[in-house]
Amino acid sequence: MEAHDAPTARPITLYGFGKVPSVVIGLTRDLRILWALEELGLPYEVHGLDQPKGELNEGHFARISPFNQVPVIEDDGFVIAESGAILLHLAERAGELSDLRKRAEVTRWTFAALTTVEPPIAQIVLLDLKAKFGKTAGADLRPELCAWAQRCLGALDRWLDGKQFVTGDDFTVADIAMTTVLRQAWRADLLGDHPHVRRYRELCEARPAWARALAGYEQRLGVAAGAARTMSA
Incomplete structure:
Protein backbone atom coordinates (compact mmCIF):
# COMPACT_ATOMS: atom_id res chain seq x y z
CA MET A 1 0.00 0.00 0.00
CA GLU A 2 1.36 3.40 -0.97
CA ALA A 3 0.17 6.82 0.11
CA HIS A 4 -1.65 8.65 -2.67
CA ASP A 5 -2.39 12.29 -3.32
CA ALA A 6 -5.91 13.03 -2.15
CA PRO A 7 -8.44 13.68 -4.95
CA THR A 8 -9.64 16.84 -3.21
CA ALA A 9 -8.39 19.09 -0.43
CA ARG A 10 -11.54 18.63 1.63
CA PRO A 11 -10.73 16.42 4.61
CA ILE A 12 -12.70 13.33 5.50
CA THR A 13 -14.44 13.60 8.86
CA LEU A 14 -14.00 10.53 11.02
CA TYR A 15 -16.35 10.13 13.94
CA GLY A 16 -14.26 8.25 16.47
CA PHE A 17 -14.00 7.93 20.19
CA GLY A 18 -13.03 10.89 22.33
CA LYS A 19 -13.51 8.94 25.52
CA VAL A 20 -14.17 5.27 26.25
CA PRO A 21 -13.83 2.97 29.26
CA SER A 22 -10.17 2.13 29.82
CA VAL A 23 -10.74 -1.62 29.35
CA VAL A 24 -11.37 -1.20 25.61
CA ILE A 25 -8.64 1.31 24.78
CA GLY A 26 -6.63 -0.10 21.90
CA LEU A 27 -9.44 -2.35 20.69
CA THR A 28 -11.98 0.15 19.37
CA ARG A 29 -12.82 -0.06 15.69
CA ASP A 30 -12.12 3.57 14.85
CA LEU A 31 -8.45 2.55 15.00
CA ARG A 32 -8.99 0.60 11.76
CA ILE A 33 -10.01 3.76 9.99
CA LEU A 34 -7.30 5.93 11.52
CA TRP A 35 -4.71 3.41 10.36
CA ALA A 36 -6.12 3.32 6.82
CA LEU A 37 -6.24 7.11 6.57
CA GLU A 38 -2.60 7.30 7.65
CA GLU A 39 -1.52 4.54 5.25
CA LEU A 40 -3.34 6.07 2.30
CA GLY A 41 -2.32 9.66 2.98
CA LEU A 42 -5.88 10.95 2.78
CA PRO A 43 -6.63 14.24 4.56
CA TYR A 44 -8.87 13.82 7.57
CA GLU A 45 -10.08 15.30 10.80
CA VAL A 46 -11.45 13.44 13.82
CA HIS A 47 -14.62 14.31 15.65
CA GLY A 48 -14.22 12.61 19.03
CA LEU A 49 -17.32 11.37 20.82
CA ASP A 50 -17.63 10.75 24.56
CA GLN A 51 -19.21 7.31 24.83
CA PRO A 52 -19.70 7.30 28.64
CA LYS A 53 -21.62 10.58 28.38
CA GLY A 54 -23.92 9.15 25.71
CA GLU A 55 -22.78 11.26 22.77
CA LEU A 56 -23.16 8.29 20.39
CA ASN A 57 -26.93 8.53 20.95
CA GLU A 58 -27.32 12.27 20.46
CA GLY A 59 -27.61 14.97 17.82
CA HIS A 60 -26.09 14.75 14.36
CA PHE A 61 -24.28 11.49 15.04
CA ALA A 62 -27.47 9.71 16.06
CA ARG A 63 -28.98 10.74 12.74
CA ILE A 64 -26.13 9.46 10.57
CA SER A 65 -25.21 6.25 12.43
CA PRO A 66 -27.97 3.63 12.08
CA PHE A 67 -26.80 1.61 15.11
CA ASN A 68 -25.21 4.47 17.08
CA GLN A 69 -21.80 2.92 16.59
CA VAL A 70 -18.33 4.30 15.87
CA PRO A 71 -16.71 4.57 13.35
CA VAL A 72 -18.59 6.60 10.77
CA ILE A 73 -17.09 8.87 8.12
CA GLU A 74 -18.42 11.80 6.14
CA ASP A 75 -16.62 12.20 2.83
CA ASP A 76 -17.72 15.24 0.84
CA GLY A 77 -21.28 14.84 2.09
CA PHE A 78 -21.33 11.06 1.69
CA VAL A 79 -21.86 9.16 4.96
CA ILE A 80 -20.55 5.63 5.49
CA ALA A 81 -20.88 3.46 8.59
CA GLU A 82 -19.40 0.00 9.35
CA SER A 83 -15.61 -0.32 9.53
CA GLY A 84 -15.27 -2.86 6.70
CA ALA A 85 -17.30 -0.73 4.31
CA ILE A 86 -15.29 2.34 5.27
CA LEU A 87 -11.98 0.55 4.69
CA LEU A 88 -13.01 -0.53 1.20
CA HIS A 89 -14.33 2.95 0.38
CA LEU A 90 -11.06 4.56 1.44
CA ALA A 91 -9.02 2.11 -0.61
CA GLU A 92 -11.23 2.81 -3.62
CA ARG A 93 -10.96 6.55 -3.09
CA ALA A 94 -7.17 6.33 -3.00
CA GLY A 95 -7.01 4.33 -6.21
CA GLU A 96 -5.93 1.09 -4.54
CA LEU A 97 -8.68 -1.09 -6.05
CA SER A 98 -8.63 -0.20 -9.75
CA ASP A 99 -7.58 -3.74 -10.71
CA PRO A 208 4.91 3.63 10.67
CA ALA A 209 1.30 4.48 9.79
CA TRP A 210 0.08 2.27 12.64
CA ALA A 211 2.37 4.10 15.07
CA ARG A 212 1.02 7.45 13.86
CA ALA A 213 -2.57 6.28 14.19
CA LEU A 214 -1.95 5.06 17.74
CA ALA A 215 -0.21 8.27 18.78
CA GLY A 216 -3.12 10.44 17.65
CA TYR A 217 -5.62 8.07 19.23
CA GLU A 218 -3.82 8.08 22.59
CA GLN A 219 -3.52 11.84 22.57
CA ARG A 220 -7.23 12.26 21.83
CA LEU A 221 -8.25 9.83 24.59
CA GLY A 222 -5.84 11.43 27.05
CA VAL A 223 -3.96 8.23 27.94
CA ALA A 224 -0.26 7.58 28.35
CA ALA A 225 1.86 7.03 25.26
CA GLY A 226 1.97 3.31 24.54
CA ALA A 227 -1.21 2.50 26.43
CA ALA A 228 -3.18 1.67 23.28
CA ARG A 229 -0.35 -0.44 21.85
CA THR A 230 -0.12 -2.60 24.96
CA MET A 231 -3.81 -2.18 25.86
CA SER A 232 -2.75 -1.54 29.43
CA ALA A 233 -4.74 1.64 30.13
Missing part, protein backbone atom coordinates in the same frame (compact mmCIF):
# COMPACT_ATOMS: atom_id res chain seq x y z
CA LEU A 100 -10.62 -6.02 -10.66
CA ARG A 101 -8.79 -9.07 -9.36
CA LYS A 102 -7.06 -7.12 -6.60
CA ARG A 103 -10.37 -5.56 -5.62
CA ALA A 104 -11.93 -9.02 -5.32
CA GLU A 105 -9.05 -10.35 -3.20
CA VAL A 106 -9.03 -7.33 -0.88
CA THR A 107 -12.82 -7.52 -0.50
CA ARG A 108 -12.63 -11.26 0.13
CA TRP A 109 -10.09 -10.92 2.94
CA THR A 110 -11.74 -7.89 4.51
CA PHE A 111 -14.93 -9.92 4.75
CA ALA A 112 -12.99 -12.95 6.01
CA ALA A 113 -11.47 -10.90 8.82
CA LEU A 114 -14.75 -9.41 9.97
CA THR A 115 -17.24 -12.22 9.32
CA THR A 116 -15.20 -15.42 9.74
CA VAL A 117 -12.25 -14.74 12.05
CA GLU A 118 -13.64 -12.00 14.29
CA PRO A 119 -16.99 -13.41 15.56
CA PRO A 120 -15.70 -16.06 18.01
CA ILE A 121 -12.76 -13.88 19.08
CA ALA A 122 -14.96 -10.86 19.78
CA GLN A 123 -17.28 -12.98 21.91
CA ILE A 124 -14.32 -14.32 23.92
CA VAL A 125 -13.04 -10.80 24.51
CA LEU A 126 -16.51 -9.70 25.61
CA LEU A 127 -16.79 -12.59 28.08
CA ASP A 128 -13.35 -11.77 29.47
CA LEU A 129 -14.26 -8.09 29.87
CA LYS A 130 -17.48 -9.02 31.66
CA ALA A 131 -15.50 -11.32 33.97
CA LYS A 132 -13.36 -8.35 35.06
CA PHE A 133 -16.53 -6.88 36.54
CA GLY A 134 -17.66 -10.11 38.17
CA LYS A 135 -20.22 -11.01 35.51
CA THR A 136 -19.95 -14.74 34.82
CA ALA A 137 -23.06 -15.32 32.68
CA GLY A 138 -22.04 -17.19 29.54
CA ALA A 139 -18.59 -18.15 30.86
CA ASP A 140 -19.37 -21.82 30.18
CA LEU A 141 -19.36 -21.01 26.46
CA ARG A 142 -15.73 -19.88 26.46
CA PRO A 143 -14.16 -23.31 25.73
CA GLU A 144 -16.44 -23.83 22.74
CA LEU A 145 -15.75 -20.31 21.46
CA CYS A 146 -12.01 -20.91 21.89
CA ALA A 147 -12.23 -24.09 19.83
CA TRP A 148 -14.07 -22.17 17.10
CA ALA A 149 -11.49 -19.38 17.20
CA GLN A 150 -8.62 -21.86 17.02
CA ARG A 151 -10.09 -23.46 13.90
CA CYS A 152 -10.20 -20.04 12.22
CA LEU A 153 -6.73 -19.06 13.40
CA GLY A 154 -5.30 -22.41 12.34
CA ALA A 155 -6.67 -21.95 8.84
CA LEU A 156 -5.28 -18.42 8.72
CA ASP A 157 -1.90 -19.67 9.92
CA ARG A 158 -1.74 -22.18 7.09
CA TRP A 159 -2.74 -19.51 4.57
CA LEU A 160 -0.01 -17.14 5.76
CA ASP A 161 2.74 -19.74 5.49
CA GLY A 162 5.03 -18.30 2.81
CA LYS A 163 3.06 -15.05 2.44
CA GLN A 164 3.80 -11.58 3.78
CA PHE A 165 0.21 -10.37 3.78
CA VAL A 166 -3.21 -11.95 3.32
CA THR A 167 -3.47 -11.08 -0.38
CA GLY A 168 0.21 -11.70 -1.15
CA ASP A 169 3.13 -9.29 -1.23
CA ASP A 170 1.20 -6.02 -0.87
CA PHE A 171 -0.19 -4.55 2.35
CA THR A 172 -3.85 -3.57 1.88
CA VAL A 173 -6.85 -2.51 3.94
CA ALA A 174 -7.67 -6.21 4.31
CA ASP A 175 -4.55 -6.47 6.45
CA ILE A 176 -5.78 -3.59 8.58
CA ALA A 177 -9.04 -5.41 9.19
CA MET A 178 -7.29 -8.70 9.93
CA THR A 179 -4.60 -7.25 12.18
CA THR A 180 -7.07 -5.36 14.34
CA VAL A 181 -9.01 -8.60 14.77
CA LEU A 182 -5.79 -10.39 15.73
CA ARG A 183 -5.12 -7.76 18.39
CA GLN A 184 -8.25 -9.00 20.07
CA ALA A 185 -7.01 -12.59 19.77
CA TRP A 186 -3.65 -11.56 21.24
CA ARG A 187 -5.42 -9.94 24.19
CA ALA A 188 -7.38 -13.15 24.74
CA ASP A 189 -4.12 -15.20 24.55
CA LEU A 190 -5.23 -17.19 21.51
CA LEU A 191 -2.18 -16.85 19.24
CA GLY A 192 0.33 -19.14 20.94
CA ASP A 193 -0.03 -22.06 18.53
CA HIS A 194 0.07 -20.00 15.34
CA PRO A 195 3.60 -18.79 14.47
CA HIS A 196 2.72 -17.43 11.02
CA VAL A 197 -0.18 -15.43 12.46
CA ARG A 198 2.06 -14.05 15.22
CA ARG A 199 4.74 -13.06 12.70
CA TYR A 200 2.14 -11.46 10.45
CA ARG A 201 0.59 -9.39 13.26
CA GLU A 202 3.98 -8.14 14.36
CA LEU A 203 4.94 -7.27 10.78
CA CYS A 204 1.75 -5.26 10.25
CA GLU A 205 1.96 -3.47 13.59
CA ALA A 206 5.55 -2.43 12.84
CA ARG A 207 4.33 -0.11 10.07
